[in-house]
Amino acid sequence: MNFEFATATRILFGPGVLEAGIDAAAGLGARALVVTGRHTERAIPLLDGLQARGVESQVFPISGEPDVRQVQEGVAEARRFKAAFVVGMGGGSAIDAGKAIAALLTNPGDPLDYLEVVGRGQPLQEPSAPFVAIPTTAGTGAEVTRNAVLAVPAERVKVSLRSPHMLPRLAVVDPMLTLSLPPAVTASTGLDALTQCLEPFVSIQANPLTDAIARLGLQRAARSLRRAYSHGEDASAREDMALASLCGGLALANARLGAVHGLAGVLGGMFPIPHGVICARLLPLVMEVNLRALAQRQPDSPIRARYDEVARILTGNPAADAADGVAWVEALCADLQVPSLGAPNWTPGLGVADIPAVVEKAQRSSSMKGNPLPLTDEELAEILSRAL
Incomplete structure (x- = not known):
């Protein structure tokens, strides 16, 4: 049994740990670039805390999901400000942007020199500038990836x-920072967290440590996502979801993901649909198609039993099987009012004519390498057609 497990150097978790986090961050240098989402006021406690500890800060807001241009602008701003370290405070977009800016602050070139699939894929040669991740949503787990x-x-x-x-x-990871999340954001980020615990658990690169972490995340999400959605002020439910998100990040960083995220990365680049919505809409469909493909092509695969275990964790029923797990996820998505990928909410949304291009790009995604087995173009097209 050989595996690697790597994560952030230090993790602080729990209600109220933001103050301790600011103390720790203040020891990283005298100047910080603070990357936020568009609502910069959420970072005021951080900015005030850094100032009180003698650290100058410059805010760099990210509008929407980060792209290569925004990262280049952030690197230029960090260099102009002479930032010693970078903080990302917000959802996955702010944290991912901050992570990329910190990496390119110490490595020459632009993002396309290092990006997978469409870039040159060169390895980073130098360690990133020190980076601090402070999530204000519970979903992406980006703080430990x-x-x-x-x-x-x-x-x-x-x-x-x-x-x-x-x-x-x-x-x-301070769950108190998530108390003000609106229901729709709670649903989309929470379903992303659930997906990121489930996919590593059935990944072909799962290992005993990621298994244990994924089980814990699935348990917490199963018992608290509905409650966090309907009663956002419930601190216990928010704490469970923050832990589920952290578990998902720890698991995916060390065991990969699967077809849900293989498709989601492409769809998110082509359509203005939130990542969590895409994952939620695809998750039960990918589960069902994976199970059918395993039964047809790999009937002796131990991953089929893992889907049974997922069902028992999600439903709380010791007699549940994989089909019950699929039904449970479908019911959860309905309860959380997850829209279709072709809904009028999105302009434009996914259409039938787009499916071949999505499939072609998704087959080259790195996330597909963790799926329980390779899915055919026809199977991926079926998933997308049913997600409309």
């Missing part, structure tokens, strides 16, 4: 800048 997902508008795709050098120096 070694990659940053960036949009490449020219290619209409989202791909990763990935390196062990990009693991954060410090992750500060």
